[in-house]
Amino acid sequence: MNIAVITIFPELIDQYCATSIMGRAQARGVVSVSTFDPRDQTEDAHRSVDDTPFGGGAGMVMTPGPLLRTVAANDVPRPLFALTPSGRPFTQALATELAQLDGFTLICGRYEGIDQRVLDRCDGEISLGDFVLAGGEIAALAVIEAVTRLIPGGLGNDLSAIEESFSDGLLEHPQYTKPAEYDGVEVPEIVRGGHHAKIERWRRAMAMQRTRERRPDLWAAYRVTDEDRRAWREVFGEDLQP
Numbered sequence: 001m002n003i004a005v006i007t008i009f010p011e012l013i014d015q016y017c018a019t020s021i022m023g024r025a026q027a028r029g030v031v032s033v034s035t036f037d038p039r040d041q042t043e044d045a046h047r048s049v050d051d052t053p054f055g056g057g058a059g060m061v062m063t064p065g066p067l068l069r070t071v072a073a074n075d076v077p078r079p080l081f082a083l084t085p086s087g088r089p090f091t092q093a094l095a096t097e098l099a100q101l102d103g104f105t106l107i108c109g110r111y112e113g114i115d116q117r118v119l120d121r122c123d124g125e126i127s128l129g130d131f132v133l134a135g136g137e138i139a140a141l142a143v144i145e146a147v148t149r150l151i152p153g154g155l156g157n158d159l160s161a162i163e164e165s166f167s168d169g170l171l172e173h174p175q176y177t178k179p180a181e182y183d184g185v186e187v188p189e190i191v192r193g194g195h196h197a198k199i200e201r202w203r204r205a206m207a208m209q210r211t212r213e214r215r216p217d218l219w220a221a222y223r224v225t226d227e228d229r230r231a232w233r234e235v236f237g238e239d240l241q242p
């Protein structure tokens with residue numbers, strides 16, 4: 001998969017994507033991340049990419065020329081997405097959609113945002129959440145990493161991505177590792193035993209309990225199966241109430 005990022009801070013993206021999971025995924029050829037600096041497409045001595053907003057107001061806005069010339073001059077992969085707080089919220093479902101593509105391009109804003117004529121040429125806008133960052137780079141990295149983990153070969157162990165939070169509409173069950181007892185707190189006996197089917201049912205019940213408590217929005221959308229009800233009864237000794 002080819003991912004391009006248009007940013008005035010290419011080094012932020014390049015450094016992160018050379019490290020850890022992203023670095024290994026790039027070395028294996030699973031994904032290739034390229035960066036393009038819109039300052040390379042400026043026409044003035046100061047390499048300006050921003051200007052004052054029409055109609056007044058605080059701050060500066062990224063001008064259309066450098067961004068759109070960067071898109072055209074480098075034949076970047078499509079679809080083209082801008083990172084904006086007004087975009088489609090980024091979720092594991094959207095990451096899964098993006099992981100099916102051959103590539104895409106992310107445009108990072110800075111200052112008070114991006115001229116609307118650039119956004120009008122994009123195929124979509126993506127938001128990392130209901131908060132305002134100083135720039136789109138952290139959002140771009142979040143998108144790139146979440147998508148890479150879902151591409152076959154993107155992780156050392158592809159099963160890890162299947163079994164974790166959101167993959168089946170639930171949060172993940174609690175995880176434990178060694179030692180079996182730490183500071184007087186023991187790992188639940190059931191996960192220390194070797195009964196795999198029982199452990200699976202315990203994990204399922206814990207995932208449902210955690211999702212119901214912490215994320216009523218996810219729980220409302222989750223369709224409980226007969227197997228889920230059996231797991232709940234086995235673990236909590238009572239019927240699962242809606």
Ligand SMILES: C[S@@+](CC[C@H](N)C(=O)[O-])C[C@H]1O[C@@H](n2cnc3c(N)ncnc32)[C@H](O)[C@@H]1O
Pocket residue numbers: 083084085086107108109110111112113114126127128129130131132133134135136137139
């Ligand atoms: C300071 S923000 C601009 C915020 C803009 N004035 C607004 O109120 O929507 C600068 C840039 O950071 C990026 N950004 C900020 N928050 C973001 C978020 N929640 N998701 C994605 N990108 C974000 C966008 O690229 C944005 O153009």
